[in-house]
Amino acid sequence: MAGFTFGKKEKKMGIRASATRELVFRNCFVPQENLIGKEGIGFILTLRVLDRSRPGIAAQALGVAQGALEAAVDYARQRVQFGHPIIAQPVVQDMLAGMATGVEAARALTYAVARMIDGGARSFTEESAMAKVFASDMAMKVTTDAVQVCGGTGYMRDYPVEKMMRDAKIMQIYEGTNQVLRNTIALELRKRKGRHA
DSSP states (O other): OOOOEEEEEEESSSOOTTTOOOEEEESOOOGGGGGOTTOOOHHHHHHHHHHHHHHHHHHHHHHHHHHHHHHHHHHHOOEETEEEEEEEEGHHHHHHHHHHHHHHHHHHHHHHHHHHHHHTTTTTTTHHHHHHHHHHHHHHHHHEEEHHHHHHHHTTTTTHHHHHHHHHHHHHOOOOHHHHHHHHHHHHHHHHHHOOO
């Protein structure tokens, strides 16, 4: 379409398999038939789309965290120090247990909001934001802990957990930063009138 171009391909810290480019509109005429919804309600439509897409970010975060947990457990079973696999050390067990608990809690929250949406709920802004915030914060913690469990090996590019850690960071940022989404959750809490026990 005349007036529409792409900016340069950005070099990112993580999710490098996904191309990120600025969308540039200069004197770009958009015909009436391309209008989505009614004129003037674009912001409202965008918020509704984000309510539906945030559980997808939660699921993405969940997958990255699950992969990091599995890699850390595999490494801890194989890495031997002082004659024993490091998975036998209480400090490593504690970290892995915390990681596993976070992954399962995020899974439950993500699946719950997905069931709400699939069930035809009219409003799920709060639950969608909660799933995205919790799962992405959990993914950042789990991937960081996975690097720690794997030690110097985990910090190397030859091992997958360093990539997972870099990829996890963006999930706390896009589709609404977690700081902003906490405000959204608080606003929804203020609106409540006995909706939840």
